[in-house]
Amino acid sequence: MRSVVFPAFRVAAMVLALGGTPAVAQETxxxxxxxxxxxxxxxxxxxxxxxxxxxxxxxxxxxxxxxxxxxxxxxxxxxxxxxxxxxxxxxxxxxxxxxxxxxxxxxxxxxxxxxxxxxxxxxxxxxxxxxxxxxxxxxxxxxxxxxxxxAPQRYMTSSKPVASLGDAGGLKIYAAGSALPRALRAVGSIPISITASELYDSVSRGTVDGALFPYSSTNAYKLGGKLRHEVGGVKFGVxxxxxxxxxxxxxxxxxxxxxxxxxxxxxxxxxxxxxxxxDDENIRQSLIASGELTVSELPEAEVRLWREQLLKAAQEWAAEMDAAGKNGTELLEAMAQAGAGE
The missing domain is CATH 3.40.190.170 (Bacterial extracellular solute-binding protein, family 7)
Structure with a gap:
């Protein structure tokens, strides 16, 4: 049987006559x-x-x-x-x-x-x-x-346990960003600005007393057993x-x-x-179980003191943003209210 070749326009017309449309490949x-x-x-x-x-x-x-x-x-x-x-x-x-x-x-x-x-x-x-x-x-x-x-970061020290707000005074503590150093100053500590990769050597030499750090990152920077003491009941920011x-x-x-x-x-x-x-809590519990971490559980009144200072730090940040024309107080209120209706 002889094959019949139809021109392209006739193929399109036949497809339309049958109620269909030509297939068009979608571009990746x-x-x-x-x-x-x-x-x-x-x-x-x-x-x-x-x-x-x-x-x-x-x-x-x-x-x-x-x-x-x-x-x-x-x-x-x-x-x-x-x-x-x-x-x-x-x-x-x-x-x-x-x-x-x-x-x-x-x-x-x-x-x-x-x-x-x-x-x-x-x-x-x-x-x-x-x-x-x-x-x-x-x-x-x-x-x-x-x-x-x-994960929310914890106040951890290498050699000196911190059991009160007064104990934090004057300690040199690593923190990243701009808000976390402000929070450290609010509790009387001295924020240290280095890279996270420098933290191991700085803690080992004693040039830094501790860090604000999430446990989920301690393994990556080999800090397990180096940051040996945690302030319990208080979490710093993310x-x-x-x-x-x-x-x-x-x-x-x-x-x-x-x-x-x-x-x-x-x-x-x-x-x-x-x-x-x-993951953050599993690593924390593993460090406690191995004896590489001790936690100073603060009494509730002491926890309130820390939290009051951290809130003041946030309010001071907002006031500075307001002064720069950036509506910091409005954003701080939005942060406080976010998720409240869900």
Whole structure:
């Protein structure tokens, strides 16, 4: 039998006559992702990667990602997004306090006790339409698609147990960011600004008396057995970070892809923060069981004294932001109220 070849326009006409439409292959969208973490870091594996995988799954594989870890595209994540070199990037605001001063509101511990409480409040403020989005992120053309924090940090010392607020006076304590050093000064300690990678040697030499640190990071920096004493009953603040896109890049994506990205962050945040809380406490209990950590459990009246000083530090921060025209008090109130209605 002789085959018959129909011109393309006749094929299209026949398909339409049968009530169908020609099949059109959907184009794959590849987004470049930049972050500063090693590929084995838990924040990548349990946080960012899981979010990206869920976006790929939700779009039936149409959205793929080129990932550049360990600052391979450069250290200025904000600049990478603004220039279009990266489509999505992890940003740690405490490393860019000039660009993200108001994110310091999330670092005060007066409004949460767990990672999940802190992350929930941060997301409520940072998501599109939130108070931080309006005051800081959106104003710089950024959209937050995933928000996370470390575990709340503990006041730990290497040799001297701290059993009262007076004991903290004059101790040289490591703290990252801008809010945590302020909190240290509020309890009478001297904040020390070094990198976390320098902390092991500084504690070993005695040039630093201790640190504000989450237990979930002690193994990575080999600090188990070095920070031997904890102030029990008091938690200091967290360090916050987010994954963002430029608003213009997000707006250029198809609507279904926008929806997939918007929906991906919160479920991963919830699973990741629960893991972080559990991991942090497991490491703490392991250090106690091995004799490498002792905890000075403060009486309730003493705990109140510490917490009053930490709240004063947050209020002083807010007043300074107000003086600079940045509505710090309004944001502090938003942080306090976030999650209250849920």
């Amino acid at each position: 969208i590849t987004l470049k992702v930049a972050h500063p973490l090693p590929e084995t870091h838990y924040s990548w594996e349990l946080g960012i990667k899981k979010m990206l995988d869920s976006i790929t799954e939700a779009t039936d594989g149409r959205v793929q990602f080129e990932v550049y870890p360990a600052n391979q595209l450069g250290r200025d994540a904000y600049g990478l997004l603004r220039s279009g070199i990266a489509d999505m990037a992890m940003i740690v605001p405490l490393y860019a306090p000039d660009k993200f001063p108001l994110t310091g509101v999330t670092e005060f511990s007066s409004f949460y006790d767990t990672t999940c409480e802190a992350a929930e409040k941060y997301w409520e403020l940072a998501r599109p339409g939130g108070a931080l989005d309006a005051a800081e992120y959106g104003a710089q053309g950024l959209r937050v698609v995933f928000a996370m924090t470390t 360090s916050s970070w987010f994954v963002g896109m430029s608003e213009s890049r997000f707006a250029a994506l198809p609507e279904d892809v926008q929806q997939a990205i918007t929906a991906a962050g919160l479920p991963v945040q919830q699973s990741f923060c629960a893991w972080t809380d559990e």
